[in-house]
Amino acid sequence: MNHILNKLHEDHKNISKLLSFLEHQLYLLEKCENSDLSTTLDAIKYMKEYPDNVHHPLENIVFKYFLDHHEQAREEITELLHEHEGMPILTENLLRMLEGALADVPQKREELCSCLKKYISIQKEHMQQEEAYVYPILNSILDENDWEKIDNELAHMADPLFGKSLEKTYQGLLLQIIS
Numbered sequence: 566m567n568h569i570l571n572k573l574h575e576d577h578k579n580i581s582k583l584l585s586f587l588e589h590q591l592y593l594l595e596k597c598e599n600s601d602l603s604t605t606l607d608a609i610k611y612m613k614e615y616p617d618n619v620h621h622p623l624e625n626i627v628f629k630y631f632l633d634h635h636e637q638a639r640e641e642i643t644e645l646l647h648e649h650e651g652m653p654i655l656t657e658n659l660l661r662m663l664e665g666a667l668a669d670v671p672q673k674r675e676e677l678c679s680c681l682k683k684y685i686s687i688q689k690e691h692m693q694q695e696e697a698y699v700y701p702i703l704n705s706i707l708d709e710n711d712w713e714k715i716d717n718e719l720a721h722m723a724d725p726l727f728g729k730s731l732e733k734t735y736q737g738l739l740l741q742i743i744s
């Protein structure tokens with residue numbers, strides 16, 4: 566397996582561990598037993614910091630390259646890309662709910678449970694589709710030459726804030742940082 570795909574696969578193993586932890590916390594919450602909300606919040610922070618900000622953008626590059634050069638699994642890959650777009654919103658929503666729960670903001674336990682349950686199931690189904698269907702297709706169709714091109718694209722991934730070309734959105738932010 567190519568090293569990029571292998572890296573993505575290893576990420577999935579780690580994310581699965583995290584989702585198992587979240588499942589256990591959900592179980593405790595549903596049973597009204599003592600759940601560890603603070604560590605649950607840390608787990609969701611991680612989902613924002615790594616899967617949402619690093620893992621999915623890396624997949625986006627691989628998936629988009631594949632769509633540009635091959636016809637297979639077009640519908641499924643397009644759906645995964647679409648899901649990547651929505652995931653940070655789900656993460657943010659859950660983060661806010663957990664922060665509220667920790668700050669004793671009154672809210673229904675059922676709402677938090679249902680939000681967490683939905684979040685876990687979306688993440689699991691998404692990864693399952695990648696692992697069981699899309700990654701094997703990428704692995705069998707993309708050759709060394711393709712992976713080299715993807716590698717090059719990754720190398721040129723621009724840092725929008727600290728990189729050579731500063732994105733307009735971040736001009737104000739950069740000024741604040743350096744002043």
Ligand SMILES: [Fe+2]
Pocket residue numbers: 621624645649691695
């Ligand atoms: Fe993904």
Ligand SMILES: [Fe+2]
Pocket residue numbers: 573577620624692695
């Ligand atoms: Fe993934």
